[in-house]
Amino acid sequence: MAYILKVTYSSGTNFKQSLKDSSQLGLCEKYNISNGKTFRVRERADADTDHYRVTLFDKVGNAGCPQYDTWYVFKNHVSIQPETSGGSGGVAEVIVxxxxxxxxxxxxxxTSARELGKIPNGSRVTVYGEGKDNDGFRWIKVKSNQWVVSEGWVATEYLKILSVR
Known part of the structure; x- marks a missing residue:
């Protein structure tokens, strides 16, 4: 089962590579996340009374640092709920x-629809659902918590399929 993690603390929070206080961790050992940001979670567990250990579908981290998919996060700063949308049909991992x-x-x-964000070239993204043809392009819905608030549409000519689930 997949989950959605949402940052609910007004000042945001940190993903951490250990249970140490954030002030004791270096730049590459923590990743700051703003309030309202969401992530798809593959697995979650209680790490201790105050922290979850979460494994995300996507790897994240600061620029110039290793990217990780498993982090610790302070329980009081997030909400984790079962994912209720998406279904299992047509899910693939692609690279831009x-x-x-x-x-x-x-x-x-x-092409004239409102732009929700940009995904950097070389990034891995998860796609969902059926494609649609419009404006001379084949479009597909994507979810990527790193660059898009929730989900949106991209032209498939800029994607290369890595795996299908």
Missing amino acids: INATSGLNVREQPD
């Missing part, structure tokens, strides 16, 4: 290619 200035993520499968 040929988008040197970043791949636009749009609210609808249309």
Whole structure:
């Protein structure tokens, strides 16, 4: 079962590589997350009375540091709920290619739709659902908590399939 982790603490929180206080950790051992940010969680467990140990679907970390998918997070700073959307059909992991200035993520499968964010070239992204044809492009829905608030649409010509689940 997948979960959705949402940061609920007004000042945000840190993902940490150990149970030490954040002030005792170096730049590459913690990752600051703002209030309202969400992540898809593959596994969660109680690490101690104050922390969860979570394994994310995507690896995250600070620029110039190793990217990790397993972190500790302070329980009082987040909400973790079972994922209720998405289903299992048509899920794949892809990598963004040929988008040197970043791949636009749009609210609808249309080049004139509102831009929700950009996914950097070379990034791995999870795609969901059926594709749609519009504006001369094949579009697919993506979820990536690193670059998009929730989910949006991208043109598939900029993607290369890595695996299908």
